[in-house]
Amino acid sequence: MAKGRLEHANISVTDPERSAALLKDLLGWEERWRGPSQKYGRSVHIGGEHDYIALYTGDHVRGEFAKGHPLNHIAFTVDDLDAAEKAVTAHGLTPFGHDDYDPGRRFYFFDWDGIEFEVVSYE
Template identity: 60%
Template sequence: MANARLEHVNFSVTDGERSARLLEQLTGWHRRWEGPSLDNGRSTHLGDDHAYVAIHTSPRIAGDFAKSVPMNHIGIAVDDLDAAEAVVIEHGLETFNHGKYEPGPRSFYFFDWDGIEFEVVSYE
């Protein structure tokens, strides 16, 4: 069997620039590419040299996405969980479900403006 890795995740939001700014500050990722996309939209590819998220928006995206339909959440690992939480709060978002799972990471969750759930973890 071949070795595999996640290359990208593509999701839709109502305000791509706002979402990109949040994720840039939260992760330190850079904009690999951005430009016109499907349905007269715009996409931003944000990540590192190995993987990225494709943040898509278009006039057809109205919001009101339902939780867990079909995606549950996006997990992001960071070095400093407290600093990451401060970034999320600075953007006016609420964090919840803080926890530590043995023997794993500390974590918290938040919903972005479109109801997409993120889990932020730190293995510090």
């Protein structure tokens, strides 16, 4: 059986540069690519060597489409949950839903476009 892993998630945001800055500070990621999308807009790809988030924007990003609909959340793992929370608050966002559970710790936050993120540490 082939083994797979998540390569990317594509999310609609109102300001890809602002969202990219948060992901750089939160996860230590880098910009992989930016340019026009195949349809109506532009994208900034931010991530690591094997995985990334495509931050997609254009005139279509309004109303319900700017609220992460139908995306539930995107989860990241980090090695220092406290430092990750500081990065989130430094960007003016509010962490919530802190939970210690087996096998780790986590919190959630919403970005400026209503997209929910979960941050988990198994350390």
